[in-house]
Amino acid sequence: MSKSEEQEEPQIMSEPEEQEEPQTTSEPEEQEKPQTTRELTAQGESMKELVEYIAKSIVDEPDEVKVEEETDEEGLLTLKLQVADEDKGRVIGKQGRIAEAMRALLRVKAAKASSRVRLEII
Numbered sequence: 001m002s003k004s005e006e007q008e009e010p011q012i013m014s015e016p017e018e019q020e021e022p023q024t025t026s027e028p029e030e031q032e033k034p035q036t037t038r039e040l041t042a043q044g045e046s047m048k049e050l051v052e053y054i055a056k057s058i059v060d061e062p063d064e065v066k067v068e069e070e071t072d073e074e075g076l077l078t079l080k081l082q083v084a085d086e087d088k089g090r091v092i093g094k095q096g097r098i099a100e101a102m103r104a105l106l107r108v109k110a111a112k113a114s115s116r117v118r119l120e121i122i
Helices: 005-007 035-056 083-094 094-112
Strands: 066-071 076-082 117-120
Touching: 005 035, 035 076, 035 083, 035 094, 083 094, 083 117, 094 117
Parallel strands: 076 117
Antiparallel strands: 066 076
């Protein structure tokens, strides 16, 4: 045998550690229920109010802010934000950052409500 083989220490196999099993809850998981038109409308109203509040806070002419909502057969809620021509730049923001932030807030609110939403600035 060579010297390198003699100096090699034998490897000791360690016993596998016991792993904790994940605890299961006794409560059954909630299954998503299809939402009724009334529930979608109520959720749409709160999203509409959110968009209206943000837009009125940003623009110079808050009286010109109008938000219309439409729901299609697939359950997609479309919010159409209309502002004065001079205020469109304020609502969109530099490189669309304000508009994207508003859309992100709407996505969060829609995800909690298990629905989908789209914001159009017209």
